[in-house]
Amino acid sequence: MNDLITNLEALSNAAGISGNEGDVRQVIRPLIENSVDDIQVDALGNLIAYKAGTGTSELRVLITAHMDEVGLMVVGHNSDGTLKVDTVGGIPARLLPGLTVYVGAERISGVIGLEAIHRANRTSKAPDVSKLAVDIGANGQSEAQEIAPLGAPVVFATQFKALEQSCLGKAFDDRAGCAILINILRGEPLPCDIYGAFTVQEEVGLRGARVAAYAVAPDVGITLEGTLADDLPKPPDDADVSPTTELGKGPAITVMDRSYTTPPRLLQHVIQTAEDEAIPFQIKQPGIGGTDAGGVHQARAGVPAITVAVPCRYIHSPVSMLRVDDLRYTAALVGAAIRRLTQDTLSIT
Amino acid sequence: LETYDLLKSLSETPGPAGYEDAIRQVTMALWQPLVDDLRADAMGNLIAIQRGTASDDDAPRPAVMGAAHMDEIGLIVTGIEREFLRIQSLGGMDRRVLLGLEVCVHGRQELPGIIGSRPPHVLARSERDIVLPWHEIFVDVGLSPHEVEEQVRIGDHVTISQPLHQLKHKQAAGKAMDNRASLAALTLALEALRHRSHAWDFYAVATVQEELGVKGAITSAYGVNPDLAIALDVTFAKQHNDSDPGVFDLGKGPTIGLGPNLHPWVVTRLKEVAGAEEIPTELEPLPGSSGTDAWGIQVAREGIPCGLISIPVRYMHQPVEVVALKDIERTSRLLTAFITSLELGDRPRWGDEVNNTGEKA
Numbered sequence: 001m002n003d004l005i006t007n008l009e010a011l012s013n014a015a016g017i018s019g020n021e022g023d024v025r026q027v028i029r030p031l032i033e034n035s036v037d038d039i040q041v042d043a044l045g046n047l048i049a050y051k052a053g054t055g056t057s058e059l060r061v062l063i064t065a066h067m068d069e070v071g072l073m074v075v076g077h078n079s080d081g082t083l084k085v086d087t088v089g090g091i092p093a094r095l096l097p098g099l100t101v102y103v104g105a106e107r108i109s110g111v112i113g114l115e116a117i118h119r120a121n122r123t124s125k126a127p128d129v130s131k132l133a134v135d136i137g138a139n140g141q142s143e144a145q146e147i148a149p150l151g152a153p154v155v156f157a158t159q160f161k162a163l164e165q166s167c168l169g170k171a172f173d174d175r176a177g178c179a180i181l182i183n184i185l186r187g188e189p190l191p192c193d194i195y196g197a198f199t200v201q202e203e204v205g206l207r208g209a210r211v212a213a214y215a216v217a218p219d220v221g222i223t224l225e226g227t228l229a230d231d232l233p234k235p236p237d238d239a240d241v242s243p244t245t246e247l248g249k250g251p252a253i254t255v256m257d258r259s260y261t262t263p264p265r266l267l268q269h270v271i272q273t274a275e276d277e278a279i280p281f282q283i284k285q286p287g288i289g290g291t292d293a294g295g296v297h298q299a300r301a302g303v304p305a306i307t308v309a310v311p312c313r314y315i316h317s318p319v320s321m322l323r324v325d326d327l328r329y330t331a332a333l334v335g336a337a338i339r340r341l342t343q344d345t346l347s348i349t
Numbered sequence: 350l351e352t353y354d355l356l357k358s359l360s361e362t363p364g365p366a367g368y369e370d371a372i373r374q375v376t377m378a379l380w381q382p383l384v385d386d387l388r389a390d391a392m393g394n395l396i397a398i399q400r401g402t403a404s405d406d407d408a409p410r411p412a413v414m415g416a417a418h419m420d421e422i423g424l425i426v427t428g429i430e431r432e433f434l435r436i437q438s439l440g441g442m443d444r445r446v447l448l449g450l451e452v453c454v455h456g457r458q459e460l461p462g463i464i465g466s467r468p469p470h471v472l473a474r475s476e477r478d479i480v481l482p483w484h485e486i487f488v489d490v491g492l493s494p495h496e497v498e499e500q501v502r503i504g505d506h507v508t509i510s511q512p513l514h515q516l517k518h519k520q521a522a523g524k525a526m527d528n529r530a531s532l533a534a535l536t537l538a539l540e541a542l543r544h545r546s547h548a549w550d551f552y553a554v555a556t557v558q559e560e561l562g563v564k565g566a567i568t569s570a571y572g573v574n575p576d577l578a579i580a581l582d583v584t585f586a587k588q589h590n591d592s593d594p595g596v597f598d599l600g601k602g603p604t605i606g607l608g609p610n611l612h613p614w615v616v617t618r619l620k621e622v623a624g625a626e627e628i629p630t631e632l633e634p635l636p637g638s639s640g641t642d643a644w645g646i647q648v649a650r651e652g653i654p655c656g657l658i659s660i661p662v663r664y665m666h667q668p669v670e671v672v673a674l675k676d677i678e679r680t681s682r683l684l685t686a687f688i689t690s691l692e693l694g695d696r697p698r699w700g701d702e703v704n705n706t707g708e709k710a
Contacts, residue, residue, distance in 0.1 A: 082589045090469045092477040098446025098667045100514055100522065109514035111522045111671060113664025115591040117443040126445065126478045133589045135663065135671060137516030147517070157514070158451070161461060166491030168451070168463060228468045233430045235485050244471060248493075289470045313489065317466045318449040321491055 003186075004327055005167065007031060008179040009160040012169035015102065017071035017088045017153045018204045021045055024067040024175075028182060028198055035186045036196070046212045047198040051185055057192035059346075061338055062218035062303070063184065064209050064292045065177030065225075066202030069170065070316050072101065072134070072154035077145050081138035083110065085154055087129055089203030094126030095317050100157040103136060103148045109157065110136040110148075156318040165323055166247075172322050173315040174202065177224030180310070180331045190338050202292055206259060209295030213303060220266065220304050220346055221296035222334060226322065227252050227284060227309035244288055245311035248323045250280030251330035254307040256287060259294020263304045269345045270306060273337040279329050284309065304346050308334055350540055352533065352674045355379070356513065356521055359529035359536075363453060363508040365423025366440045366560040369393050372419045376532065376555045383539040384553070394569040395419070395555040399539065403548035403693040412550040413691060414575035414653075415684055416566055416642045417535040418559030418582070421525035422666055424452070424507035426488075432497045433465070434488040436507055440560030445480050446667045451510040454490055456501040461510065462490035511668045518600070519674040526670035528559065530660045530677050531581035537681035542688060549576075549691045556642055566645035570653055577615055577654045577697050579684060580643035584633055586661035586671070597661045600673035602629035603680045606657030610639040610647055614697040615656035622686045628679050633659060654697035658683055 016024035025047050033039060038050040047067070070089030077083060083103070087093070097114045112132055114120065134154060138144040160169035169175075178198055185196045195216040199208035213221060231243035245252040253270055255262055274281040284307075293305040310330045313321045364372030373395050380387060384397040401410050422442045428435035434454065438444070448466040453459055465487050469477055488507060490497065513523035532555060539553050552573045556565035559582075570578060585591070586599040597604050605619045623630045635657075638644050643655040658680050663671040 078589055080589050092466075092469050092472070094445075094478055094480065095449045095466055098443075098450065098664075098669055100511070100669055109516055109522065111514070111516075111664065111669035113588065113667050113669050113671070114443075114445055115588070116585055116665035116667075117441065117445070118665065119585060119591060119593075119595070120445075124480050126480050128478070131590070135516070135522075135589070137518050137520040137522075137671070139518060143517075156449075161451075163461060163491045165493075168461065168491065228470055230467055230471045232465050232467060232487055232489075233433055314449070314463065314465050314468070316468045316470075319451060319463045321463060321489060323491075 004179050004183055004331060005162055005324065007182050008167065008175060011175035011178050012160040012171055015153060015155040016067050016069055017073065017155060018068040018201045020153045021067040021200045028178065031182050032185045042211065042215060044208050044211055045200040046208045048212055049185055049196040051189060051194040051196065053192040053194065054189050059192040059220065059341055060195065060218045061192050062195045062197060062213060062216045062221045062296060063181055064197045064199050064212065064221065064223045064296060065181040066174045066199045066208065066292055067178060068200055068203050070203050074148050074150055074152040074154060077141045078133055079141050081140045081144045082133035082135050083144060083148050085129065085134055090316050093129040096129065096132055099318055101134060101154050102157050103134060103154050104152040108136050108147060110134040158319045166321055167324060168319055168321055170318055172312040172320040173226040176226035176310040176312060176322060176327060180224050180334065183331050184335060192341065199292055206290060206292055206295035209292035210299065213296040213299030217300055218303055220341065221293060223291050223293040223296065223305065223307040224334065225291050225307050225309035226312040226315060228289060228315050229311040229313045242285060244285045245282055247311050247313060248326065249282045250326060251333050252282050252284040252309045252311050254284050254291065257289050257291055258287065259290035260297045260305060262306045265345060266304045266306050270308065270337045273340055274333055277336045279333045281333065350537060352677055353515065353521060355536060356529065356533045359532050360513045360523045360525050364419055364421055365506050365508055366420040366558045368506050369420050369557045376419060379536050380539060383543050390569060390572050392565050392568045393557040394565045396569060396573060397553045399542055399551045401549045402546045405693060410550050412552055412575040413688055414552040414554055414570065414573050414578040415535055415538065416554045416556050416578060416580045416646060417531035418528045418565065418642055419532055419555040420557050420560055422560050426501060426503055426505045426507060428503060429497060429501060432492055432494045434501060436486060436488055437483055439506060441666055443666045444483065444486060447486055450668060452488055452507050453510050454488060454501060454505060454507050456505050458500065460490040460500060462488045465489045509668045516671065520671055521674060522669050522671045524668045526662045526672045527583045527665055530583055530662065530672045534677045534680035534684065535581055537678065538684045541681065541685045545689055547689045548693050549688065551688050559642055563642050563645035566642035567649060570646040570649035574650060575653060578646045579656045579658060579687065580641045580646060581680060582641040582659050583662040583665065584659035585665060586663045588663040597631050599661050599663060600676060602631065603676055603683065604631045604633035604659045606633050606635050606639055606659060608635035610635060610643050610655060611657055612654035612697050615654055618690065619656050619687055622690050623683055626682060626686045628683050
């Protein structure tokens with residue numbers, strides 16, 4: 001289980017905005033290639049690994065975890081050598097000022113700064129991303145174009161850090177899910193056939209999962225996520241004071257989010273597994289966010305799907321936080337739930 | 350000393366205003382082999398001397414002070430709610446840039462933490478571009494409420510954790526370039542002057558609490574009692590979202606301050622020395638307070654003539670301040686040349702002042 005953290009570190013530090021997930025694929029492939037029976041990379045860039053089961057179950061299980069992360073993309077060059085950028089996936093622009101980023105495959109350092117506070121018209125509103133620029137120190141427009149051409153990916157320069165009970169790093173949404181999927185694929189064969197799909201383009205519309213699920217044509221889909229824990233103290237005027245999920249309370253099971261609804265029998269199966277195995281769990285506040293299960297459940301004639309997630313604070317920001325125990329319990333719950341799956345679990349009654 | 354490595358060690362060392370122990374120790378270790386004597390005063394200013402060569406039995410050797418503040422802006426814990434820390438500014442921290450930063454909480458031990466931000470999924474569109482007020486900004490150190498209670502107290506200070514990054518064309522980006530860039534220049538000047546004779550005594554002072562109102566400059570100038578002083582600080586560099594008057598090109602040399610805070614004789618000498626040494630500089634008009642140590646030093650004791658050399662920095666008071674390494678080196682060269690230019694009989698004078706031989710100065 002310790003390799004969960006080691007692998008999470010390598011995954012978190014890798015760069016992979018939506019549509020540019022190659023670095024993450026390169027981290028994943030060597031970690032699983034000796035433990036699975038086949039690896040395919042499809043037309044969108046999904047890495048799909050097949051691990052044969054022991055033969056005691058006929059079921060085909062698709063497990064997804066998305067490789068892509070939210071970030072920025074170079075969309076223009078200013079005459080002073082700075083880069084115009086736009087967001088890839090949902091990042092509030094107010095997070096960006098004051099950050100260090102890496103630009104392009106060669107990880108050129110750049111920074112995003114505002115006018116000095118001493119010289120600013122005091123404003124309570126953060127500037128739009130179109131008003132920001134990445135400063136790499138280039139001398140002018142043509143040098144900037146050469147170093148960081150249009151479309152160059154820009155990721156947060158955050159380095160992973162393991163604390164005693166917690167980890168800090170970027171892109172735990174969804175490198176936490178990737179770490180667990182790697183863990184499952186490296187483990188002993190399960191009763192059923194496993195298709196592990198490391199998907200692309202989740203953050204721009206669950207697009208990789210959709211085609212991966214079509215290709216695999218599974219009996220059931222399980223999506224592993226790093227989901228939002230919104231458990232900071234709330235401002236006094238906030239009407240909704242319930243946290244989305246909370247750190248340290250175990251895996252978060254989704255009943256419904258903006259992209260799909262979990263079939264009741266599958267939901268009950270996962271909850272029953274947690275209770276029988278004495279694994280702590282929590283139910284994610286319904287209706288918030290979208291996950292690859294939303295892409296999977298509509299594939300072909302429909303696939304029963306569920307999302308099980310590691311609660312993470314501060315996702316879609318330069319640095320997120322998770323508890324090591326939550327990561328371990330999520331891996332344990334998903335493993336146990338798959339072992340206990342039967343055709344009966346999935347049938348509509 | 351290699352400028353980037355020197356700047357990296359100075360920039361990455363914590364030293365918020367009033368809590369300068371760590372940065373003073375790093376500076377002390379750098380200065381020890383370069384100076385004749387070294388002490389810390391009651392406020393925590395680090396004061397080093399390189400003795401001059403002039404000897405005049407009738408008068409003490411004149412002294413010039415070079416001051417660079419070593420404190421940086423920071424944060425302070427003002428409350429604890431569950432496991433989350435409420436914070437406030439220590440010095441002029443810019444809360445527009447805090448969300449998503451890594452920090453170090455200096456509690457019973459040093460605790461890495463982050464400044465949290467609620468994800469966009471739970472924010473209304475109208476909420477996403479609001480610059481949060483202090484009471485909605487929290488530090489999270491990844492511990493349980495019980496452990497936080499054991500490790501952290503109200504009043505503990507918090508610093509930004511930010512490694513120095515090298516940008517193109519020998520520019521560096523990181524925290525506390527204000528004023529570790531000048532501290533680096535002062536250190537390089539000490540190194541250069543170690544091998545060059547100078548008539549005057551040279552006091553190098555790394556001052557404290559500049560960001561809280563130039564407190565260290567006031568007390569160290571009293572203690573050193575120099576005949577003149579040069580403050581080293583940073584100024585605003587031209588950047589993509591600010592090219593209005595009052596900003597200076599990055600990488601085109603330091604500025605020489607001009608105005609009521611700065612003595613014209615010192616300004617003239619700095620300009621002459623820069624010209625002779627072919628060091629590019631710009632003049633920076635400062636109609637009132639320079640906002641630097643020079644403002645405190647000038648009114649110490651019966652008054653001390655001051656000069657000001659400033660290094661252009663982009664994104665001031667943000668954790669990504671950008672500086673050109675050659676501007677640091679030029680500042681060091683300018684200060685070195687200024688100090689070696691001082692002869693035993695030199696004293697700052699006014700243009701309309703008649704000297705003791707009856708000639709106009």
